[in-house]
Amino acid sequence: xxxxxxHKSNFDKEEYDNYLKxxxxxxxxxxxxxxxxxxxxxxxLPSNLILxxxxxxxxxxxxHTGEISATxxxxxxxxxxxxGHSERRKDQKENLELIHQKILKLLNNNITPILCxxxxxxxxxxxxxxxxxxxxxxxxxxxxxNYEKEKIIIAYEPIWSIGTGLVPTxxxxxxxxxxxxxxxxxxxxxxxxSVNEENIDIIKKVSNIDGYLLxxxxxxPEKIKIFLSKLN
Ligand code: PGA
Numbered sequence: 001x002x003x004x005x006x007h008k009s010n011f012d013k014e015e016y017d018n019y020l021k022x023x024x025x026x027x028x029x030x031x032x033x034x035x036x037x038x039x040x041x042x043x044x045l046p047s048n049l050i051l052x053x054x055x056x057x058x059x060x061x062x063x064h065t066g067e068i069s070a071t072x073x074x075x076x077x078x079x080x081x082x083x084g085h086s087e088r089r090k091d092q093k094e095n096l097e098l099i100h101q102k103i104l105k106l107l108n109n110n111i112t113p114i115l116c117x118x119x120x121x122x123x124x125x126x127x128x129x130x131x132x133x134x135x136x137x138x139x140x141x142x143x144x145x146n147y148e149k150e151k152i153i154i155a156y157e158p159i160w161s162i163g164t165g166l167v168p169t170x171x172x173x174x175x176x177x178x179x180x181x182x183x184x185x186x187x188x189x190x191x192x193x194s195v196n197e198e199n200i201d202i203i204k205k206v207s208n209i210d211g212y213l214l215x216x217x218x219x220x221p222e223k224i225k226i227f228l229s230k231l232n
Pocket of ligand 1: 006157161162163164192193194195213214215216217
């Protein structure tokens, strides 16, 4: 399974060093992708972790103050990058066209995009989940060749579930992932949103999940260890 660890804007230098020491002791057969804050991207990871990033610029290298390009990420050996996380859509006002541009830059640099999609509470209440997800996927992947589409990982993260402790029922997750795989049959689909070392006992029963995107849990090596032991 693919387990992506999204640190968001957490950990100073010392905390990150300690984190890596603890993480290096974890033995697992799962594919663990660590997406740290950009300031830590140069730090060499233990061999059980693969380097990812949380975002990429829609521009190439050049006069774009504060941006980090896909070429720069590639030069630091970044293999995966999260795009379109709902926090960026909200805080940085990222729209689907911008997310599309970012995906193109990643693919051009052989970095695997992890495209985050998901509905708000209101969209769910008005039965618009499939409509929203379809729009997010088709706009973000507009014009991609089949070969390029095969490289995309989707992270289904209901916005109302992120950091709230609320998780959809297993049958809802299964139904939504089936729908995503109907639109994009080649995609690996991760579930993200309040996954922890306790509720994984229940969520792991969903048969069509290919992995998880972890936020809060990703910061706690001890709990990650418990989480992983339940997947093995
Ligand atoms: P959470 O975050 O696990 O803390 O809910 C998931 C995410 O935002 O990717």
